[in-house]
Amino acid sequence: MLPALQQGRKRWLILDLTGCSALDETGAHGPDELSAAAGLLGVHTVLTGINFSLAQGCATASLSTRSAARSVGGGMRGIAAAWWVVLVGCTDGVSAYAPKPEAVAKPEAEAVAKPAEVAVRWPSPLPPPRPGEPGAAYLAMRDGVVRLDGDGFTRLPGDTEAVYSLQIGGDGRLWALGRELWVYTGEAMMKLPDSPVHTEYGMISGFSATPGGEVWTTELYHIGRWDGAVWTMFDWREIGGDEQLFGVHVDPSGDLLITSNKYVRFKSGGARGRVDLGTFDRIYPAVWLDPALMAPDRSTYGLDRRGLLRVAPGGGEVTRVFEPDTSIHRLALASDGSIAACGASRVYGRRSGGAWRTWRANGGDFRGEEPEWAAPDDRGRVWVAANNGVSVLGPGDEVTEWPAGSVPALSEEVTSIAVVGAGPELPASREVVTGKIRGKLTLGREPLVGCEVELCASLEREFVERPCERARLTYTGETDEKGRWIVRDVPLGSYGVSVRVRGRWEIAAFTRPYGRMIMRANEVFEYGPLDVSPGWR
8 A cells, every 4th residue: 555655656545444334553554654654655544434433443443533523425515626736746635545345355355456567567658759750650440450551451469349530638548438447468369357347337538648657437326547557436425516528638738628418627726616508608508429539739629519619728718610501510720730520421521720621522522421520640540440441531532442352451341540640651552352241051950041131340249230230331142942052242350140031130140350250362262161050948
């Protein structure tokens, strides 16, 4: 405990005794010695969960001289003035408290409280990218991340799962958010240890990696801080917050931004404030649809139902800077302040200090269909992930495209893109390369005759109608009288197989990129016999 207090420059320690029925004089010496040692480090101790029997035991020791409260919540409220300072890691804030007794007993909670287990191999921060300098581009798929640099497209080692957001952190490293949070160490993708809240709820809505190597997260009503060794969690409701949190951002100067669906909260130096989005537009009250982003000029950008809003630095004036003709569902910023956003059939971009530009999808200005993600770089380009490949728009009227199946490393649909600085030099546009896939389907020893077969890169284990229902690209075939099937003109990649048997869809085979399925141009990949009997037992 003491090394953790000293390493994290803690100023408050809450010892929660809830669940202890009694504490004699001997038992009181342990907490008393810890409290005294913490005091020598400049850490103030607050006791919580004190009942009548505990009070008798504490009174016989010098613990009776410590600050006390009946509950953890009471202890928090007693030092609530420090909350806004703790969130930027300053030395006069709250930084740790004891979770509820049932959470303490969980193995996961114990694991994150051992500094030595993780700190030894946790990656150190890198110099942050400088605006305008070339860098790599990273492209996320559901189960992997690919880097594009001078060496071409390279799949990064390490398993990731359901990644939907990439970010270049303030520590200069690549971060990937999906069902978990991962960081690229320079050798492989590594998962961040789960916080106690994530272990219970399994949801991270936003995160920020600081130049000093700390990671801040928002999870429902909680704010988490990872210092490279230990998680510290803060319950937003304990200090009066009643809204779910969307995101958090800590900039290089230590300024803090917390966003929810109703408010933007700031902490800058000794000043702090809150912007109520509901008062901006009385007719159409603004509500964030995604986590807001902080630009290099310290202004805040976020999306609402009507377009893009800007909040001046420090919680100043709120203005609507862009109202497109279609709804926007993604927003990204470059290191030089350039902005990109995408809608169902449009991509929008504005270079820092410039004017807005619109690109039409679906064969208008580029071939992408249903853009999913748009990320700007410092060269004035916008990188777009669509359901049928990746396009890079600009500078000017230039368009570079890699359709699905044209890059072997991009064996699945790209879900997110992050670009470092000005990004890399681009390989030339490529055409789709296809092959054939065939196999045989049986139910027990009997061939499946006249059954519909569907292939996709992302099979769902739990589905409503069919396993490929969430895939943006699917390929179909039908079994013959011997249960054999073949699907032609399939872009190179990795695919799972599903089949409809007696009106019900079954999964015949899962596959993962670079696993056991390797397609080659203009050749037939043989899946072999696939039996769906286990799904019918």
